[in-house]
Amino acid sequence: MLTFLFPPDEPDASFPSLFTEMKQFFQKDMPLPEGMAELHRILKKYFPVEYILVTAATERQGEERMFLFPEITGMRKVALNSTPEQLLALSHGPERVVRLGDQDDHGITLGVIHRLFPERRFSALIIRAVMARRLIVSLSLIVLEHRGENVFHAGHVNAAFALLDDLMRYFGRHVSLEAAGKKREDPGRYLPLVQLPGMHQVCEMIWQVSRQDCPVLLLGETGTGKEAVAETLYRSSGRLDAPFIKMNCGSLPESLMESELFGHEKGAFTGAVASRKGFFERAHRGMLLLDEVGELSLPAQTRLLRVLQEGVLERVGGDEERRIDVRIIAATHRNLDKMVQSGSFRSDLYFRLSVFPIAIPPLRRRPEDIPVLIRFFIARKCSEYCVQNLPEPSPENMKELLSYPWPGNLRELNNAVERAVILWMGDMRRPLVISPTARFMPQEQATDHAADSWGAPSVSERFETLNEAMTRHILRALERSGGKISGRGGAAELLDVHPNTLRARMQKLGIRYDSQNMVKH
Known part of the structure; x- marks a missing residue:
């Protein structure tokens, strides 16, 4: 994918009549979809285009529209961008951009084109603008079954930039989002990271790395939202059409770890009654979240490193190499640096996974x-x-x-x-x-004092010291023995210590008796 934030340095005047025709088109201000037909007729004279695709979206899920000319059967069923990607583009993306892509690129707009034209080779010139940080509009010029790589040249990019502002204003006026907005997706389905002020830096990093294929390492305490970050990264990437598989490395016994990761062949071990795909094969062309990656055994780490380096794997009990295309998102609450120093985590795997680390603040x-x-x-x-x-x-x-x-x-x-x-x-x-x-x-035990009920203590409570715990335990034993220290049924027998040892411990802790054997502390 080639991305242009500015026109090429060398000016190009290949299409003087194009701008004359487009000026007349904008003056007519034709409504959609009539305007799409006229726009297609004009652009086809100057660009190698068969289809033109217009998409528009806001920050809200469901407020998305798509127009394709000429239309194809089933195009209304094609899903558009996800809310996290839209929000990231609105908040952090360039306001004006021209992109050139083909079938080998991973991109949201290109993913839509892939679904519109499955199993077809194509090249696309995409003109996109973010309007007032509230509306994303893109126009894609699509040519199918192209021969060669240089379908679009510098003159096309220059012309796209020259027409960009007028085109985006035209679509901004005529693309209505009201009808689509009535069918919004449940707003509670995905955690709105981009709406959290404290996650601004994390979202910036997601935006920078989402369109790449390098591994990402998510670091943070338990419960900070590492899975939500991985979900947002996936939904803002070009792999949205492929599976997103999540695996908790700490939830599987070590004996099954390699089988779950890489799959196994029939008869590979006792109980392997059939061949089975592992997490890697199930995530082919998509993303794999390895949660709690620090729990992987050293043998599993070795095989994982080979998959990352070579892009191939062998099932347990098999001898056939299988090529896979998986992007790894690893997450852990453990200190991998210390694990590397102690030898419980491979240093070469750590450096491979931590190409782009993202620390999530508590x-x-x-x-x-x-x-x-x-x-x-x-x-x-x-x-x-x-x-x-x-x-x-x-x-x-x-x-x-x-x-x-x-x-x-x-x-x-x-x-x-x-x-x-x-x-x-x-x-x-x-x-x-x-x-x-x-x-x-329980209701029958309820009192007016909430502090007397059971439950998790507040972290603000002072933790009991060892001497305080020992004092409390000895006092309980003395209370049960009636103040008796030695002999049958005494506190020393209950605590399973010698009476003299108990007396010495009581003296050290400040537990004393008066003449009536009453405990003082």
């Missing part, structure tokens, strides 16, 4: 994302129960949530919101209260 470092995430999680949960009126936490509740460190990151926040929405739905007259340190107990 939620405590981006509290500005919390209100956006809470609204997203509330909308997603209410959508499951067909609740239209979405509740919101009070300002006081939101202030509490912003000050909480969220050690479980997005996963903990999602669980807290889900729990709050479920409780709120029991009586919608009550306000929605999201509590990160909520504690629960």
Whole structure:
């Protein structure tokens, strides 16, 4: 794919009459689709074009339109760009661009053309503009079954730039998105990374690497949203038409790891009653997310390295090499640098995977994302129960949530919101209260003191020291023995220590007795 942000350096005046005809076309301001037919007639005189394709999209899923001339059967069924890709293009993409591509390129627009013309070779000149950071419009000139690589030349690129602004204004006026907007995709399906202020730098990096094929290594604590980043990267790439396979390397036993990754042949081991594709073969031409990649065994790491270097694999128990085209997205919460130093992770694999590392900050470092995430999680949960009126936490509740460190990151926040929405739905007259340190107990044991109920302690609570734990345990033994230290049923027997050892420990911890054997501490 050749990308031009500016016209070629050498001016080209190959098509003087083109601009005269196009000026007359813009003056007529013909409505679509009549304008498409006229535009096709004019452009075909000067460009090697058989079809012209116009796409338009906004930041909202479902608000997408496509026009093809001449029309082909089934074109309305072709899916267009995904919301993350649209948002990334609107926020970070160049405002004016001309691209030249063929069947070997991975690109969103070219992916649409591939679906329109399956199994056909083609070349395309794509003119795209982002209008006021709110609307993406592109015009693709498509020629099929071309011979040779130089279908379009510098004169075509010059002419495209000369016509770009007028073309985009024309389509901006005549492409209506209102009808398509009525069929929006569920807004709660994908985590809106590009709407999170604290993820701006991460989105910048996604935009830079999404159209490449190099491996990406996602680093971050558990629950920070590594899978959501991988999903956004996939949906903003040119591999959107191919599978996106996710594998958690920590969820499989080591004995099955290689079989799950690379597949196996029938009879390769006990229980292999049939041949089976592994994750790599299932992800052919798409992406493979290796979550918790630090859990891979050393033998699996060795075979993974070969696949990355050579693009071929052998199934377990097989001798046939299979060529695959898979882009690897690896993710881990572990420190791979230290694992390399300790020898538990191969250094050559680490350097291969970390071509483009992306560090995902924990939620405590981006509290500005919390209100956006809470609204997203509330909308997603209410959508499951067909609740239209979405509740919101009070300002006081939101202030509490912003000050909480969220050690479980997005996963903990999602669980807290889900729990709050479920409780709120029991009586919608009550306000929605999201509590990160909520504690629960059976109804018959409920008291007026929430602190007495069981549940996960707040991370803000001070952790008990070893001496404090020992003191509490000895006091419990003394209470059960009635203050008796030695002899049958004494505290020393309960604790399985010598009486003198217990007395010495009690003296060190400051546990004393008065004359009536009453414990003092």
